[in-house]
């Protein structure tokens with residue numbers, strides 16, 4: 001009888017382990033927002049081009065803020081960049097007069113900052 005109980009314990013431990021792995025995998029597959037190895041070149045430039053550069057580039061960028069180059073974004077403090085895209089109180093909500101960026105785009109910019117604002 002003792003052996004049977006041990007065997008049962010082992011089987012159920014293994015079963016729950018397998019279940020955990022399946023759960024992890026499905027979470028990964030459902031999460032299409034990849035925030036690993038985010039750089040200006042591979043991710044942020046694209047987000048800026050789609051949402052910000054229409055106002056923040058060229059000879060007379062809005063608010064004197066340039067988002068169309070790595071150097072231009074480099075002039076925006078972390079807290080300001082995150083404040084404007086997260087629509088935090090005290091910051092001008094960006095993009096101006098348009099819906100907030102997707103959670104995925106915001107997470108990517110947050111990750112880019114956390115990872116040290118890499119250029120490439």
Ligand code: HEC
Pocket residue numbers: 048051052053054055056062063065067076080081084085091092094095096097098101
């Ligand atoms: C439709 C035009 C428009 C778009 C699109 C736009 N902005 Fe702006 N942005 C402005 C204007 C105008 C100002 C200056 C006035 C103000 O602060 O509201 C500004 C100001 C800013 C500032 C300075 C805010 C401060 O408090 O000093 C930052 C940073 C900024 N924008 C970032 C962005 C980012 C990042 C995006 C894209 C996610 C974006 N903007 C999209 C028009 C725009």
